[in-house]
Amino acid sequence: MRYLILLFLSFIISFFGLAQDDENPVIWKQEVHKISDTDYELVLTGTLANEWHIYSQYTPDGGPLKTEVTFVNAGKDFELLGKTVENKTYTEFSDVFEVEETFFKEQAVFTQKIKLLDPSISQIKVGLFFQICKEVCMNKDEVFTFSLKGEPIVEIEETVDARSLAMSSALKLDLKNKEILADNVVSIASSSLWMIFGLGFLGGLIALLTPCVFPMIPLTVSFFTKHSKNKSKGIASALLYGFFIIIIYFLLSLPFHLFDSVDSQILNTIATNVWLNLAFFIVFVFFAFSFFGYYELTLPSSWANKMDSASTKTGGFLGVFFMAVTLAIVSFSCTGPILGGLLGSTALADGDVATNLTAGMTGFGVALALPFMLFAMFPAWLNSLPKSGGWMTTVKVVLGFLELGLALKFLSNADLVGNWGFLKREIFLGLWIVLSLLLTLYLFGVFKFPHDGPKQKLSIGRKVTGIVSVAFLVYLVLGTVKITNLKLLSGFPPPEFYSVFEQENDCPLGVNCFKDFEEGLAHAKKVNKPILLDFTGWACVNCRKMEENVWSEPGVFKLLNENYVLISLYVDDRKELSKEAQFKFKYDSGRVKTIETIGEKWGTFQDINFNVASQPYYILLSPDLKVLNTAIQTTDATTYEEWLKVGLQNL
Template sequence: MKPFLIIFSVLISALSFGQANDPVQWEKSIKKISDTEYDLIFKATIRDGWHLYSIEEVEGGPIPTSFLFENEANAFELVGPMKESESITEYDQIFEIDLSFFDHEAVFTQRIKLLDENLNVLKALVEYQACDDKVCIFTDNDFTFSLDGSEVSLAEKNIDERSLALSKQLKLDIKNPNLIKGANEIAQNKNGLWGIFALGFLGGLLALLTPCVFPMIPLTVSFFTKQSDNRSRGIRNAVFYGLFIIIIYFLLSIPFHFLDSLDPDILNNISTNIWLNLFFFAIFIFFAFSFFGYYELTLPASWGAKMDKASSVGGLLGVFFMAVTLAIVSFSCTGPILGGLLGSTTLSEGDVATNLSAGMTGFGVALALPFALFALFPNWLNSLPKSGGWLNTVKVILGFLELALAFKFLSNADLVAHWGILKREVFLGIWILIFILMILYIFGKLRFPHDGPKSKLSFSRISFGILTIAFTVYLISGLAKFTSLKLLSGFPPPEFYSVVEQKSECPLGLNCFKDFEEGLAYAKSNNKPIMLDFTGWACVNCRKMEENVWSTPDIYKLLNDEYVLISLYVDDRKELPEDKRFDFLNSNGRVRAIETVGKKWATFQYLNFETASQPYYVLMSPEMELLNSPEQYTDSATYKAWLEQGLNNFKNGGAD
């Protein structure tokens, strides 16, 4: 368990400490030794109670402090190894070995020799791990040295003049930027975490009704209530068992919290990356056929055996290992549901990692709840239905749902890549076929490997079959254009992505521009306000807004008649022309290649509005004055009032 505890401590700590709260603060300096030799000096100031580890690598120990120097042109060479100030060597409680580390302060010195006399700027990166007596962090820090002591402009030194000019064109001269900050602060509180938690909770309830989990409830509760010294101890163990289940599933989401530190729009890339969506499509197909009974998904048997053996140690530690054992042995049923939960969070508005933590916690709560409740009220066990073929029926139905969800990810990839193979009608046709097959299965006309002998259809099975028929008829009516499928808005491809030629490739047939400069020029020539629509081909909430809110007659009229609509797709993978590509210097000093339409507009959004979420709507005049605070996912009444306020402010000369 020691490696797990070490990794866990690193992960938890990374969530708790931002760059501003880093327990290690760095300073740099340079000392000239001769005309060709210099000492690069890195000084670390370490917060009380924390250790920074030596550059010496120790097997089984922490990640050592290391320095990387950018030297692609071989303009210099390192003279000897990195030197460090005197360290402390003691037994480390976390890693359980003798380690060398620094308290309060550390100084690292690297001598270099110039091979190119024209070299004036050097860049270095330090990667390090720091720990206190409970947790650790692992992070890095960038340094830029000027050999002559002058100030260095990173932009000028890292990107060429053409890229610098194109980068500057992305920055708008917004007249009242204070409206942006207020809107973003409000938007951060408008999260749907409770909805994601509820989705995870529902997933956990479904997992309870599978053959891998349901039979475990009475067995486990009976074990706690009968095998413990007294009933109160049994109840305590069962409650802790449930608590440990919640913690285990929450911990599965922790690694995803690292992703948002890589790139401002990394979370958007997760949900819109073509290859990742194709991977989800393949894995969901794989999950579906495992639910159909063609094969079993299992983790290595040795894992379960080791955890089961560890659970015999007794006490709360033994209870914890029992919870881990349940998570492992039930994976064949919970794995596909957890995969669906992961996929669903990438389609939801907001931070993927936070959404996933909320969903995983909800899943764990639903899975753990019966064990605690039945331990408190053991007589309820008598009311549990008997295990039987109905459990396999639930599993197969989940397989059909996984199959339907798989095509949502294929649709995402198709939309982003503009392949044109899964237009709206094709997508709906596939869903109709899937649900017809589900109907045939529910009524016993379709069989799978693990199905038992045919029996009389139960009332609940007939009722669910009728609901599925009604849903299939609803899909057919949407395919035939009898209804707009508002209940499914965001899942099928947008209506303008159709096999039938549309009058416009913009949402709802509206007139729109997909390039900011073109839309701005039109707005100036016609003296009309602009609505910037930061959207995405694979953005579910964008489709919901378009199909449920924009389609409202009053709102549609405002958008079509009063505003110049500029829809910027931040996930568009269409490559920019060669002369439009450039390098952009991020605020963290790293250079990003802007090679696609989506990267350009994602950078444009983050640079000007300090957010990377979609949908994100901005009302502004052609003179770059915001007409009110930006808006995001909301209801029709709020959105209409927001549009009307923006229009009134434009006519009256600006926002208040």
């Protein structure tokens, strides 16, 4: 959404024009301070016109664009000593983005210390991408060259051959009526921070039912209520204990924000990076077998002993804090895999992964802390708690099967993005059917795991869970043989066209589609039909949900199939282009990007033509490249159908 707001503001600039003193609202000055023969300090100072401001490198996600400082050949010709340091910044709440923005006023200074690895280097090239705003915002992408030895600066541009220049030029579209894209994108978010918080809260509730946590509730509450001078002090200590639990799990998410501030794409690549998805698959399988009782995941016992000792010695405020830390450590064998599942789920969700994870971890902490606080306030409730027993082992085993199911999703992502072709839709669903069958057999006592006790009469809870497992098993089987659809699982199994059986084509719902823009455009001109340009991804959960829940609706499908030429461009496709199709793309700023894969080509294509990097992202174009309607993203079938009809009317 924020990219479309920026496009709209940029349109306002071009339409109305700016005052003369605002045409160049920032003037940059470069300085080099020599520290030693190999160490230098580079200082880039921007003087801002009145009321203009530039955003910090560390302004929160979800708001305006961060400033990005890049150092050409860093790690090869020189190394960076620490982070790029900023001068004083200001923070204010933005009503537009609904986040706290961090920005510079009057002056923006970026300072970076470097150490030369090659003593012959005399110049350092620095790229600066920033957004400068007043009533409007402009995106700037500039390159600065620092002379280390006081010699005249000789601009050395990376050479790009004529072939690459021609292929770069071919990626840029001459769009007509482009200003319509400046309107707000029609979108209904499929997940929000509150939903992620709820997911974390649910995970915390499940963790409470495990043998690592559940027995701790009456013990801890009794400690606070019986070892305090009076009841009110005991309640206060228990409330503080719960508060510290929440804080601890909140703090565990903060390192991910640090990663994100270094490179905003580090966490978001989880959803599309083959090797990271494989790593997640292995980790989740490892977690699952720990829940099955074959081994335990524990943090070093010395950590728990030290925290427990610290809580006894310090007492009071700090003592309660160390007790909360002790709980987090000793319960890790049960909470660790659940937290891992939470990380995996947030990686698959929309939005910024670090922010999602913070919401999820906070929800987890709230659920974990709530019983300790409530039972301290109402100790009589402790009598209603069920006794610890074998049912907690059953909870762990069920979680183990869920971990295996989630592990297969990450393996599927790797298979789809890598174009390996071994985990087709039917095989994926077959593996889920096997897992559901094994879970059902376990719940009805057909077999046991190592940490299960002697065989006993099945409890009502176990029978009910078993019946739910049977229902899910039947649902999967009916969906696999296509007696019914699997809309409830949209986005998790591979798409229907990714099948072991020969398909009419490899397009969603069997609609005739093109995966190359030029080919699709040529066909649209030939049949004189408008284009539905679909920016999608193999590992894009919401793309699958749109295809299986929205495109499949009769009204939408009829329009797609009969009235439009569908061009689906996969921006995460890691398949290499042929050597003849690979080239170097040169941005207007002079920056050069090597295009080697299909995904890199279409990702760059989306960026330079529409200034957007999110998927799904849909645009309607006429054969002569006239934009027919505002862009649209995740939405409902009624809105989508009306959007398609308006596009036809504007043709």
